[in-house]
Amino acid sequence: MKTILILGAGTAGTAIAHKLRRRLSKDWEVAVVDPSSTHLYQPGLLFLPFGKETEERILRERGSTLGKGITWHQKTVKAIDTDRRRIELEQGEALSYDFLIIASGTEIRPDMIDGMLGEGWRKNVFDFYTLDGAKALQEGLANFDGGRLVINIVEMPIKCPVAPLEFAFLADDYLAKRGIRDKTELVYATPLDGAFTKPLASKTLGYLLKEKGIQVESEFMTGEVDSEKNVIRSYDEREVPYDLLVTIPPHMGAGFLEDSDLGDELAFVPTDPHTLAAKNVERVFCIGDATDLPSSKAGSVAHFQADLMTENILGAIDGKELEPSFDGHSNCFVETGHGKAMLIDFNYETEPLPGQFPIPGIGPLPLLKECRRNHWAKLVVGGQTTLRRSGTRRRMMSLEALQTDAEGYLANRDDWSEELAKELATQMGIELGDEHWKVLKTARAIEGESGSSPGLRKISKRSETPIKSIYKLFPDGPAKLIAKIAGIPKPKSCL
Secondary structure, eight states, X not given: OEEEEEEXXXXXXXXXXXXXXXXXXXXXXXEEEOOOXXXXXXXXXXXXXXXXXXXXXXXXXXHHHHOTTEEEEOOXXXXXXXXXXXXXXXXXXXXXXXEEEEOOOOEEOGGGSBTTTSTTBTTTEEOSSSHHHHHHHHHHHHTOOSEEEEEEEOSXXXXXXXXXXXXXXHHHHHHHHTTOGGGEEEEEEOSSSSSOOSHHHHHHHHHHHHHHTEEEEOSOOEEEEETTTTEEEETTSOEEEOSEEEEEOOEEOOHHHHHTTOSOTTSOBOBOTTTOBBTTSTTEEEOGGGBOOSSOBSHHHHHHHHHHHHHHHHHHHTTOOOOOOOOOOEEEEEXXXXXXXXXXXEOSSOOOOOEEEEETTTEEEEESOOBHHHHHHHHHOOOOEEOOOTTOOSSSSOGGGOEEOTTSOBSOGGGXXXXXXXXXXXXXXXXXXXXXXXXXXXXXXXXXXXXXXXXXXXXXXXXXXXXXXXXXXXXXXXXXXXXXXXXXXXXXXXX
């Protein structure tokens, strides 16, 4: 019997296991490796701190979610040997495969930030991306009587990129119902240049933050949590004080991917963005949060990926070429509080746009619009501009001829050159030295491999340049400056 082995039984692993089991003959074993006895419905973690969800409702026995015909190994993966097509387990055993699917997801790493796991952890510093964290935060919110509540994304990428914004909106609703909203400052601290990074979303939805009185601290990359002073401190020494901190810590892929040299600097698997095959290795695919793809790390993406991956694995079994048809499709309901939500639908190339979903012009669900219908649906289903600089005609591709987007990011990465980078840096008051070039070339290399602009931690790891040093090299918003000078897209979220 031949075996398709799936590492991880979260949303992505469970979805692809069921689809393959239905399509494959009994000559094929579909096996899943996951040590946990329960399946956690992660979207429910957003609602649990506000008492709108319970632990019992978002947990299921693993056996019931995998079902019949799927072999479940309740073991922990230690390493992957792709040459021998073997998985080594912590328990000393090994499993062989004919095709491997990595669906190991991502996990939060609060230990990567100085002081985050200090005296304030689970007292007035909380996460809600884990079950224990969400339960502790529920108690923390219940005991909160007002003050400064800070929601902080440490860095990207993260699971469900809109969840922190949803938390801010739901907190506004929750605090109002408790009668302490007027006693509370709500602050949203993000490493991006705003709560909304896509032009149309920013224009259409910017009113939500103003209407709800949520302050935004942008381009804030947390380097330290100081529990004595109750402040978070960024790498450029800015401080944001808090009485209650809700943090979204750094995310990393599974440790065994690092140990097997299959993961990148953040232990995510370099994956073909359209076929979902793992790069530089045969008979290995990757799905869901474990990939390095620029698509959102969200359940809807995993389901869309599972459809294509099923066809590609069946084709690979028959010796056919892989179909490069995944376009990064994602859709997401965004809770905005007070019984309302909005729906966004987008892919690699298209930002969230207004309209009707799922049938254009008919709906029944409006896109990029806040309404009660979208809230109930979630509960049921769960222009270019020119960058100008006068006085330079020294080469054919002058600055004034380059096409950029509305914010000054190069539209075509192939137009970039070192000479151009020098001129752009000079405009920004930066004289490029060896350390600058190391960072810029690293950023371009990573973007070329993954298709999306890397975060500072990934640049830091590969270039072996401390994040604090990057802030000194590129002051006043290093992520944006690096992207502009390196000729790569703006770092973005899905909104």
